[in-house]
Amino acid sequence: MSVAPPRRRALTVTANERLGAYTLLKVADPAGPAPDPGQFTMLAAVERWGGGEDERPYLPRAFSLARFRHGEAHYLLEDVGPGTRRLCELQAGERVWALGPLGRGFVPPHDDRRALLVGGGVGIAPLAILQDALEGALARAPSTRKRTRPPATVLLGFRDRDRAAGASLFRGATVASDDGSVGHAGLVTELLAAELERDAHAVVYACGPAPMLEAVRSLCELLRTPAQLALEAGMACGFGACYGCVVPNRAGGYLRVCVDGPVVDAAELTRVEDLP
Amino acid sequence: MSVAPPRRRALTVTANERLGAYTLLKVADPAGPAPDPGQFTMLAAVERWGGGEDERPYLPRAFSLARFRHGEAHYLLEDVGPGTRRLCELQAGERVWALGPLGRGFVPPHDDRRALLVGGGVGIAPLAILQDALEGALARAPSTRKRTRPPATVLLGFRDRDRAAGASLFRGATVASDDGSVGHAGLVTELLAAELERDAHAVVYACGPAPMLEAVRSLCELLRTPAQLALEAGMACGFGACYGCVVPNRAGGYLRVCVDGPVVDAAELTRVEDLP
Amino acid sequence: MTVSFCGLELAHRVINGSGTFDAIAARRVFGAELDEDFPFAAFVSKTITLQPRVGNPPPRLWEAAGGLVNSIGLPNKGLRRYLAEDLPELAALPAPLITNVMGSSAEEIVELVEACDERPEIAAVELNVSCPNVKTGLDIGSDPALLEEVVRTVRPRTGKPLIVKLTPNTADVAACGLAAQAGGADAVSLINTLRALALAPRTAAEGPRHWLGGGTGGLSGPAIRGVALAQVAAVAERVQIPVVGMGGVQNAGHAREMLDVGATLVAVGTESFRDPAAGAKIGRDLVRDRP
């Protein structure tokens, strides 16, 4: 787990690129620690964080690292409220407060299982950096290992064509869309079921809306396929201070998504609740 | 007194020009009523009014109309806090909420006294539109009157050269600066005293910091020269609703600057208090 | 379709918070157009006291995070001049008039309420027992037993609807609401401003000092909306009489939440400072959203 500096730092936006319905925000972070895939950052605009809908935002917002290269972090943002709206309008040269990298990331397969990456909507973000890492590891691995572990398979689901533009973050992905405008007309979990039917010797890495994660979880439980789920929850701090970001665990208690996750082993949960 | 529509309206910024230390913000207001010189507008940015210093601004801010021509209003702004800072950064195409024109403006001389306009700092703003009006009236007046009433004399005081750039709003002005970098080295009230000594048959129109206004007031009281002072006070509403913008009057009570002013006859006050 | 409130038939559910709209001043500023789309279904006057008050010395305003701290000090002409000078003009408004009064003793309040009772221009009386800037109002309002006694004394003196405006600076606002009801109030309104302080920005030369000329003040606006919602919900759950909910309402969504937790009417205060048409817009949007 990558350790974060214990203070927020002011970083400079280097690019704001449109990716269909999403915004790809690139931020220079030359001194920042390299994140583990699945880790996230708490972001807030340095200027004018506030004064939007209902006089918000006030607290920083959590975003998965979608890529980290040459001291530049990429975030894939969907505008869903005052915080994401403000971040989506930041242009090169403007600054963001960043705290991170935070949380527990994905654990790479430790045997010869193939990696099945399943993403839904803006939840595809952490899978991009995971693909980078898995391919990088593969490239660096001794040639014997290379032969036994196949490259990651990427399955992505989107609501529509505009969102499916997010797939361009990946090198090779099979896409499903709710409205049938791109790829398979239907749910990404249908693609997953087909893949697992073909070859269940896999580890599933999933991130996306709660109902999708729950479908992944129950399918993998059924097939006894190990699955790692990147969860979301409303957060105030991102570093375990507020106890606000909880989801129920199997033991009848709660996990803090920011420090016990965001990536959790599917076995830790009874189900993925669709919290409001 | 010009009557305002009873609602704030979203107007578009047409230009943001630098005038030394000040910003001249031009706003298209094609349907807005023509203001009287000395009236003001409550302004707030439509987007991101908030999230600055101490999570402010929240309420709109009062600004004198500095000019109004062909459905375009000009405001001269000095960045002194989170509200003015936000407004100063607005660019052409961005929008402001505007409520106004509000308050009582200057009353033109009703005899053949000459008009002496005395401004300090950003307080010069309402004098520019007053000069426009006086000259316009002069131009339109029957030729007999033209002969008897001389054009307005404009005296302006600034802290330094950067602020003195505001003088360019006027057609002909005598300038004083605290640091001596432009014009008379000293106070604008020294210029006023000299002018009144030369010819006291005048009406004084003054706007600026409280100590300047108080100097004008006491000088005019001494010389029995009528004076109209444009006051400032912290405001929440600008239309008499909050009772927040008061200054003490001669009767031992308070005036609401927004509805009883901002322009008041100097005779209404015992002194101009330098409120914090 | 009108809304019934204590026997009044109102055009919609939005009124103003006392002391946050001066209809007489507004008419001068905005002219006749104000009446054409008058922002409130009923107009609540500023707090009127027996004797005239000039109010607190300035500064009276402090801008807070998402809110306003005010220390106005209840300036008003006093009962006599209010009735003589303002009532005729207020009677001409296109909305019924609720007169808000405050007294420093039960006797004073009785005198105020009786004077209002005589005047047909006044549709209802609101009792301010909650103003945090003036000692008296606070003391009566935060002690349920005392509050009930005062309301019981005042109640028989008027046949007009009697609204009691509760103080939010109390441990158990529902108990205060119940006390007002037990004393005979026809409705309660809340919340008034939360007691708050502002210090002057520090300069090197000066020591610390209060910003507000009146010392402490009261916080209003979006900053208090969650607190207001909790208090309105707590009171509405317990009382049977109608509740006027206010505190930080900026739009119809916020007003709807007040209704959702049990309010019958919603009052708009500080938001009117940002837009005098806020009340009209909220009233309209509420009807549009759910006719």
Added chain:
Amino acid sequence: MTVSFCGLELAHRVINGSGTFDAIAARRVFGAELDEDFPFAAFVSKTITLQPRVGNPPPRLWEAAGGLVNSIGLPNKGLRRYLAEDLPELAALPAPLITNVMGSSAEEIVELVEACDERPEIAAVELNVSCPNVKTGLDIGSDPALLEEVVRTVRPRTGKPLIVKLTPNTADVAACGLAAQAGGADAVSLINTLRALALAPRTAAEGPRHWLGGGTGGLSGPAIRGVALAQVAAVAERVQIPVVGMGGVQNAGHAREMLDVGATLVAVGTESFRDPAAGAKIGRDLVRDRP
């Protein structure tokens, strides 16, 4: 130069608000660098109860205008596991430990305080009689007579400094401060969060419902700063014991205002969520501004 507070010598005047910083979690997230510039001059634990608590169901957070409404529900391991598991790690922090406890009866509180008294790792005890999320804490804290009695009962059970954290949801917080002092408290701290409510964003399909899993919550952050300043001033004016001021403090200017109205220490809560180094920065800036 250190700051004396109830016999403790602290490096500066800034500590954390209980429940707003988990030093154990933070050490895992931030590693050894956290200790090098530990944000607080003393570390206050989350509220510890006799029995373990899982806390309230999510959602637990609602962002308000310039603030946060939380309904966390005091999750904690319970006294036994806190002492066994957390204390060793907390004892290794580069700042003295203040343990915050809450009980639902005087007997429970006595048990908690006695257990703390035995442990040398604990420098002081803070009594939470002010948590608005759990009935018990509120009731004791808002009634001065009851509060004094409880403090008086608990007081003899420990030789360690006893801080009473007052509830802000009361009519007269100064009376509560005086009651704590009369009962034998060594210091008081305030303000805790203001009782507040949040409703879920309305969808066409659904009726109104609470957003927070725990029902009502408590408001913190800049939105309450003016209220906090007023309450800290009111208490500090009346009591002789030291006061820990908190509520909405975001920077050294705000902290200085708490000191200006009479606080000895300042606690930072919600601002740490925006920046874990907020406490360190404020502590440093305070010293720099006036050494």
